[in-house]
Amino acid sequence: MDTRATDQAPAAAILAKGDDRGGAATPLLAVSGLTKHFPIARGTVVRAVDGIDFEVRKGETLGIVGESGCGKSTTARLVMHLIAQDAGELLFDGELVDGQALPLKAYRRQAQMVFQDSYASLNPRMTIEASVAFGPQVHGLSRDDAIARARALLGKVGLEPARFAGRYPHELSGGQRQRVNIARALALNPRLVILDEAVSALDKSVEAQVLNLLLDLRQEFDLTYVFISHDLNVVRFMSDRVMVMYLGEIVEIGPVEALYARPKHPYTRALLAAMPSMDPDRRTEEAPLAGDPPNPINPPAGCRFHPRCPFAEALCATKPPALRDSEGAGHKAACHMAQPGSGHSRAPVAPETVA
């Protein structure tokens, strides 16, 4: 008990939220030229993420959507430095991640991740309290302080510590385990939390509870989220801005309501049209796209979407469109049709919205 005063100071320092170094205008995360090619047999590679640039602003939630193989999970893992990028760099609040000012260990205190599989994410031989306390201990907190921190966080995520702290992962339901994973992600008081399909494996009624929890925590801990999901309804509900990926590239990024109401890229339009309608009088009559998404081993030349695009022209097969904002509203699309003077017959002459 005498040592409490001396323990308290370092504990507070370790758990202190990282300073806002760059100011409000600096993005919390700036990604440029991020690339990851996974080698497979005989010199071929899977171009999982192929030179993407995007920013995550302070306090916002950026949604990432796309179908399997589009690179959304690889992007999350690259951002977390769980796998090394082949090219590109990450700036966290203006500082180079894994550079002099921000070594990896310090970065990982500020950026955390929650995965889809709640069971595989937890060590089955550790109580959930020990799992949540593990990170803070690695970063120098005493065991007692770390356990106290873990119990407080379990309370925050709706798992009453007196009942749950000593349980093992197999003694919890999927929704409860995901709450533990969220508590663990918050244990070091991070600024950025990446949620990679974190609610996708849950039943709908439980998913709604966890979404509510994420909304509450964002407010309370002043968090910035990257929210990855294949469920466009959930992404719309959670996100401020949305990024759409296709075959390792960003095809469109913009404010959520603008992107859902006026998608600029034909792939985004198809993805939105493929959502089951909730109106029995307006059922979908025609599939917006034929066939399966192609695999990213040999992506098509030019615009990667052109073989499936109903508006493709000769230009699209040869020249890859740049991700560009033609109106200055922060709504960018990588499509020749959205870019004035691109040479596509549907491209606007003057800078104006494509219908």
Add this chain to the structure above:
Amino acid sequence: MTVPLVRIEDLRVVFKGAPNVHAVNGVSLDLAPGEVLGILGESGSGKSVTLKTLLRLLPERRSEITGRIEVDGRDIMTLGKTELAAYRGGVASMIFQDPALAFDPVYTIGAQISETVMQHASVSRAEADRRALDLLERVRIPSPERRLKAYPHELSGGMRQRAMIALALAGNPKLLLADEPTTALDATVQIQILLLIRQLQRDLGMGVIFVTHDIGVAVEICDRIAIMYAGQIVETGTVRELIRDARHPYTRGLLAANLHGAIKGERLDAIPGAPPALHTAPTCCPFAPRCSEAMDACLQTRVTDVQLGKGRRVRCLKAVPEHAVP
């Protein structure tokens, strides 16, 4: 009234073990010929178990099944071994979530479909092969001649799902049972498969029971929906009735959880808690512990169906029956 294609009366399924699991607790439903019924529920609600019972796929020794099931006028609980083999695939057929598991990996797609055709019709090999090709064309697989010779692993996910549907249709069934067939698919492929099932159902006049946890999918494909919770059907009605005028608090909670009418960034009206473990059969309303409108009576009395109209039932003490309906 026409004779129903499927009639289930008071179906109960208990899986014996330590502890027992009361998976289905008194399900009754009818399916008219050519009708598409959706069974909607979360994991553990008994929707897949109900579906599997219709093909007698549950392990006989470990499950205790009571109640009555008639399909196409026949009591399927009493079918013998050979009758059952003819019934499966010939009268009722099933498609699953994972087509990779429905095919044998060491035989070609064509061989497996032809084999099933010959199983249900006395035709020559050549005729069976011709029908297999027809079936692949029916499910709109591009270059079907080539795909007949392909092994299951050589097809993409959406293509394999189409091939499995072709396999299920090989015996000309009157009833198609679909167990979350689009859950594992990407959004743009899911809608293609839903439209295909809808088209085939219309062309062939099959009855379909479609199990899903996704309300949106059910709205796209079903005429009627039955909502399951804790092994019981808590609400039944047409798609329109359920979407526009849900009466059971659980149905309303599910709609809210699907962000039906949710306001961006505002807390959702989420159902608290989790479904019951079902180690004993429910004696009162199983949803009452999670229900915001529960009264004392909900925890004390057995709840029976309230008829709201033709084919419209709700199992809730608070539901008020419609007056004018006979």
